[in-house]
Amino acid sequence: MTLNKPTPDCCVDFAFQRIGGKYKGRIMYSIHTHGVSRYGQLKKLIAGITPKMLTQTLRELENDKLIHRKVYTEVPPKVEYTLTESGQKLIPFIEYLKEWVEELVSSNPDHELYKHHELYGR
Amino acid sequence: MTLNKPTPDCCVDFAFQRIGGKYKGRIMYSIHTHGVSRYGQLKKLIAGITPKMLTQTLRELENDKLIHRKVYTEVPPKVEYTLTESGQKLIPFIEYLKEWVEELVSSNPDHELYKHHELYGR
């Protein structure tokens, strides 16, 4: 018996479980644009995230092998996060999303997105 | 004052609110591959969805102008769903996800994804 390809339905479900959460996309994109990142650095970059959610989301991404976690056993503690190869392959996809939103907004300057400009540094 | 672009953070959040739910991707992809679709047709295509979730998700997609809903005032009732132009622009993005998952799985035949084959018609 040979393996069939998973169905599109199946793939979409699967992928969204990996990148669906509230912060997963933002964290991965942040690591991408800023390169190797440390915990405290990400906490500043991801506006509004709590330590709990940051830790939890980083662990999930690590379990799914989208990021890699490197611990330096020294005092004070130091941990570095990088994108794995698999994680890097999701970046163009996030870029695409970004362009889609930009286009949507530029064609409508009154867009609700701008209601949140104080949060996002317009 | 001129409008700046929304930040990447902002865009990722925004996009995921639009396409993040459990069924949004699957519904849009289904309308894409099968063309103009009716309610009952989608209910068969989207395995496991309840009428409540189907209706709710369709309404959200409609509000976000990703799909269009056309009602025929006749007996028996008939409603047709199509992708809007904005909605169609998200399809390549779903395709990309699909390829990402296929690649992930093909390099690992024991992948957990296959645990669900009875659901997805392997």
Added chain:
DNA sequence: CTGGATCCCTTGCGATACTG
């Protein structure tokens, strides 16, 4: 500095029954 533990609330989603 990089988290873990706990409490609590909201939202998403499922199950079931009913309707113009």
Added chain:
DNA sequence: CAGTATCGCAAGGGATCCAG
């Protein structure tokens, strides 16, 4: 055929405090 209505659970996420 194309939905609505109601109930209820479970997961996601926020706030706060604690720790090696």
